[in-house]
Amino acid sequence: xxxxxxxxxxxxxxxxxxxxxxxxxxxxxxxxxxxxxxxxxxxxxxxxxxxxxxxxxxxxxxxxxxxxxxxxxxxxxxxxxxxxxxxxxxxxxxxxxxxxxxxxxxxxxxxxx
Amino acid sequence: xxxxxxxxxxxxxxxxxxxxxxxxxxxxxxxxxxxxxxxxxxxxxxxxxxxxxxxxxxxxxxxxxxxxxxxxxxxxxxxxxxxxxxxxxxxxxxxxxxxxxxxxxxxxxxxxxxxxx
Numbered sequence: 001x002x003x004x005x006x007x008x009x010x011x012x013x014x015x016x017x018x019x020x021x022x023x024x025x026x027x028x029x030x031x032x033x034x035x036x037x038x039x040x041x042x043x044x045x046x047x048x049x050x051x052x053x054x055x056x057x058x059x060x061x062x063x064x065x066x067x068x069x070x071x072x073x074x075x076x077x078x079x080x081x082x083x084x085x086x087x088x089x090x091x092x093x094x095x096x097x098x099x100x101x102x103x104x105x106x107x108x109x110x111x112x113x
Numbered sequence: 114x115x116x117x118x119x120x121x122x123x124x125x126x127x128x129x130x131x132x133x134x135x136x137x138x139x140x141x142x143x144x145x146x147x148x149x150x151x152x153x154x155x156x157x158x159x160x161x162x163x164x165x166x167x168x169x170x171x172x173x174x175x176x177x178x179x180x181x182x183x184x185x186x187x188x189x190x191x192x193x194x195x196x197x198x199x200x201x202x203x204x205x206x207x208x209x210x211x212x213x214x215x216x217x218x219x220x221x222x223x224x225x226x227x228x229x230x
Contacts, residue, residue, distance in 0.1 A: 009154075032215040043119070043206055043221035044157075051215065090156065094215045099145055101219070105156040 002027040002093045004104035012110040015083050021076040021107050023065075023091030032094035033074040034101065035065055037087045044090065050074060061085070086111045115141045117209045119222030126197055126229055134192045134225045136207030142187035143209035147219065148180075151204040163190055197229040 003026045013019055025031055032051055036044040048059025055067040065076045074091060088108050092101040116139040126132045136146060145164050149157040161177075163169035163184035171177045179201075181193040190209070194201050204226050210219040 036221075041122075041204075041224065041226070043117070043223045044208075045221070046218060049215075049218075099162055099210075099213070100147065100159050102159075103156045106154075108154075 002031060002095050002102050004091050004093050004102055006089075006091055006104035006107050008107045009105070010108045010110065012112060013081055014112045016080050019076075019078045019081045019085070019109070021089050021091075021109070023074045023076065023104060024072050025074065025091070025093045026072065027093055027095060029096060030069075032096065033065075033067060034092040034094070035059065035063070035074070035076050036090045036092060036103075037061075038090065038106075039087045047076070047089075081109075081111055083111045083113065085109060115139070115209075115211070115218075115220045117143075117207065117220045117222040119207055119225055121225060122223060123226045124228070126227070128198055128229055129196055131193055131195045132197055132227060134194075134205055134207075134227075136190045136192070136209065136222050138188045138209045138211070138220070141209075141211040143190070143211055144187065144213065145210045145219075146184055146190040147208040147210075148182060148190075148192050149206045149208065151206060151224070153204075157206060160192075194227065197227070199229045202227055202229045 005024045034049045035047040050067045091104040118137045120135045148160045161169040161171045169182035184190040206224040207222045208219045
């Protein structure tokens with residue numbers, strides 16, 4: 001069965017600084033990988049996804065993520081964060097042929113002014 | 114993106130009563146809907162998957178008689194928490210997909226905060 005680990009529960013960065021949120025997955029085949037963002041008391045919004053092809057994927061709001069098969073990782077990056085990026089970020093993995101997603105435990109991002 | 118509307122956004126109910134949460138896809142037909150439960154500072158736990166017109170498939174450990182899911186139309190799914198107790202207090206989120214497989218994006222509702230007193 002697939003699983004997802006987000007090692008960092010809480011990260012604080014200064015506005016304008018770069019950001020990297022870590023995600024490691026466990027799955028026997030090539031996974032479908034996703035990053036979602038959740039604002040307080042809200043549902044989830046898809047930032048980006050990887051299915052195949054170019055391992056560097058671009059998403060909305062200036063985010064990108066890189067799939068590294070050798071490291072079983074799919075880290076999310078942003079070169080310069082904005083105060084509005086403060087939220088909870090979830091990495092998720094889906095198995096080919098399945099319908100459901102398995103989510104990591106989330107990383108809460110705080111932005112210092 | 115497509116819109117999934119969840120109602121109510123907040124509900125407080127007395128212990129022992131039942132509460133229904135609605136999840137509607139406003140501008141697409143949702144062949145598959147998912148119901149998640151999110152505990153404070155925790156990840157989303159999938160409760161069940163429902164395909165329109167079929168019985169829901171519940172995840173291991175989720176009581177199907179307690180969490181009744183109905184997906185009677187392509188735009189509406191409901192989750193009924195029966196005989197609610199304080200431990201059922203949580204944030205419930207639905208998600209809807211208009212097709213099969215991950216090539217079709219799943220959209221999420223804004224969630225429902227259930228408090229059982």
